[in-house]
Amino acid sequence: MKCYECAKDGNSSDAVAVCAVCGMGLCMDHAIEKDVPLVQRTSGWVDHKIIHILCSKCAAVKSLTS
Structure with a gap:
């Protein structure tokens, strides 16, 4: 696969x-x-975060990191 x-x-x-x-x-x-x-x-949100790899457009979506 190539980078889009x-x-x-x-x-x-x-x-x-x-x-x-x-x-x-x-x-x-x-x-x-x-x-x-x-x-x-x-049961909803867990109290900790994990690392995800994102493209620039998805990384800019505020609801993914708040």
């Missing part, structure tokens, strides 16, 4: 991760690490 962001710029870089939200392939230059609240679907 690089491909848009006319470059070719291997993807090393996929965005945890949208599934976009990302290279090391475009992958963003964010602490995201851990969700327990049956």
